[in-house]
Amino acid sequence: MNEHVHPSADLTKNQSLVMGALTKSDGPLSAYTILDQLREHGFRAPLQVYRALDKLVEFGMVHRLESLNAFVACRHPDCDDHETIAFMICETCGLVSEISDNALANRLKLLAGETRFALKKTTIELRGICRNCQTA
Numbered sequence: 526m527n528e529h530v531h532p533s534a535d536l537t538k539n540q541s542l543v544m545g546a547l548t549k550s551d552g553p554l555s556a557y558t559i560l561d562q563l564r565e566h567g568f569r570a571p572l573q574v575y576r577a578l579d580k581l582v583e584f585g586m587v588h589r590l591e592s593l594n595a596f597v598a599c600r601h602p603d604c605d606d607h608e609t610i611a612f613m614i615c616e617t618c619g620l621v622s623e624i625s626d627n628a629l630a631n632r633l634k635l636l637a638g639e640t641r642f643a644l645k646k647t648t649i650e651l652r653g654i655c656r657n658c659q660t661a
Contacts, residue, residue, distance in 0.1 A: 536581075542566050543577040544598065547587060552619040553595035590614065590621065592650045597621050609633060609647040615655035622655075 536544065546562050547554060554562075556574045568574060578596055581587035587596050590612060601610070601623045609630035613622040630647070637644035 537577070539568070539573055539577045540580055542568070543574060544581055544586060547581075547596060547598040550598075553590050553593050553597045553621055555593075555595045559596075588612070588623070588648070590650060591648070592652065597623070599623070601625065609649065611649040611651060613651045613653065613655070615658055616652055617654050617658035620655050620657075 542563050543559055546559050556571055556578060559578075560568055560571055560574045563574070578587060578589075582589055582596075586599055588599060588610065589596055593614065597612075609625060611624045611626065611629070613624065614620075629649075633647055634644055
């Protein structure tokens with residue numbers, strides 16, 4: 526299992542810049558959006574962004590949202606301690622909320638175990654409308 530690396534001093538310059546862009550963002554960002562935001566900092570190719578993102582995901586500091594093909598900074602303290610992470614994605618405003626639930630994690634582990642599947646990590650994406658957009 527990868528060690529969780531949080532001190533920004535341990536990050537390369539590119540990793541720090543990508544992490545900064547994600548942390549400042551109110552929602553998920555694609556690699557190309559990050560590239561556009563960081564061009565003035567010397568980023569020229571998508572590969573530079575993808576390399577930084579790969580490491581940040583490995584460190585547990587960033588999550589990839591498969592359904593959006595985008596990335597978000599981890600906003601859940603110690604989420605690397607959780608085997609199951611769920612994201613609620615508002616289809617109206619784009620808000621992404623990160624949650625974890627031990628009961629859900631245990632149920633998924635039990636279901637996987639029944640088929641002798643060695644579950645390591647689960648990411649769930651829930652798509653819908655957030656409370657603010659429902660009342661707007």
